[in-house]
Amino acid sequence: MCGLASWQFQQQGRCTAPQGQLVDVFVETEAYGPLSASVYLPPCYESEAEQYPVLYLLHGGGASRFSWFTLGANTVADRLIAEGHLQPLIIVSPSVKHDWDGETYALTLATEVVPVIDAEFRTKPDRSQRGIAGMSAGGSKSAFIGLSYPELFGAVGIYSAPVMTYGMTTVPMLLEAEPIPALYLDVGESDGFFPQHESFQALLVERGIDHQYVSRPGQHIPSFWGNALETYLRWFDNQFAQSVSQ
Numbered sequence: 001m002c003g004l005a006s007w008q009f010q011q012q013g014r015c016t017a018p019q020g021q022l023v024d025v026f027v028e029t030e031a032y033g034p035l036s037a038s039v040y041l042p043p044c045y046e047s048e049a050e051q052y053p054v055l056y057l058l059h060g061g062g063a064s065r066f067s068w069f070t071l072g073a074n075t076v077a078d079r080l081i082a083e084g085h086l087q088p089l090i091i092v093s094p095s096v097k098h099d100w101d102g103e104t105y106a107l108t109l110a111t112e113v114v115p116v117i118d119a120e121f122r123t124k125p126d127r128s129q130r131g132i133a134g135m136s137a138g139g140s141k142s143a144f145i146g147l148s149y150p151e152l153f154g155a156v157g158i159y160s161a162p163v164m165t166y167g168m169t170t171v172p173m174l175l176e177a178e179p180i181p182a183l184y185l186d187v188g189e190s191d192g193f194f195p196q197h198e199s200f201q202a203l204l205v206e207r208g209i210d211h212q213y214v215s216r217p218g219q220h221i222p223s224f225w226g227n228a229l230e231t232y233l234r235w236f237d238n239q240f241a242q243s244v245s246q
Contacts (some may be wrong), residue, residue, distance in 0.1 A: 008167075018079075019043055021040075022039065027122045029108050030167045036065060037093060037117075040069070040073065040077060042089060043082075043088065047219050048232050049122070051122045052088055052090045054129065054131070055090070056094070056132040057093045058139075059093065059097050059138050060136030060137045060138045060162045062068060063136075066093070067222070068091075072226055085115055086143065086233055092113075096138055098137050112154060126154075127151055129154070134159065135222075139163065142158060154182060154239065155181055155182040155236055157186070157236070158183065159228075159232075161187075161193060161197075163197065163200045180209055184232075185197055186215075187214070188217065189218065201213045
């Protein structure tokens, strides 16, 4: 079951403004009951018929489904789309349940949330056009989900995450996934999880797994991820575009 309620950036009549809209989605799940998500729909979504790639953005512990949009994910997407630097896309930011083993939430997102999003919106329902990323514990969640369900996600972003010690099943144990999604790691050099990113990066190199690794000055604070939103969105856009051209 899914219910929608538009709550921001309503468009009236023919779409002429370079702004998307945010809507609320409620998915009835077996494990958690109603699970909510905030969904960004690109400019002119209501007046056109095309399908769009989808990026799932997961928040960290103690945050909410609004966190990525509070940081400006929607406004950055609007600007980049208007400038012609980003193809229109759908962004889904669900409420994240940070259960320690990760498996229950991963199963819920993969088998209940993703099918509802694909059914309710004009998505491109293919792994090559679907990505997932997250900040802090949401980054570990994204790695866990992307590597557990590589048939669903073609690209994964891991930002400032406890990626080596996440839950009962650690992410390194999942590196036998086939195919391995494209991986992008970003961490602040003053972040407490910097050593874990360094270890994960070394493990990826050791196993010959292609990835992009970024370490830069910064701490474990929201502005670190907010300041990189353009970089994050353009990286996923490049992954989606490469898949189309292949």
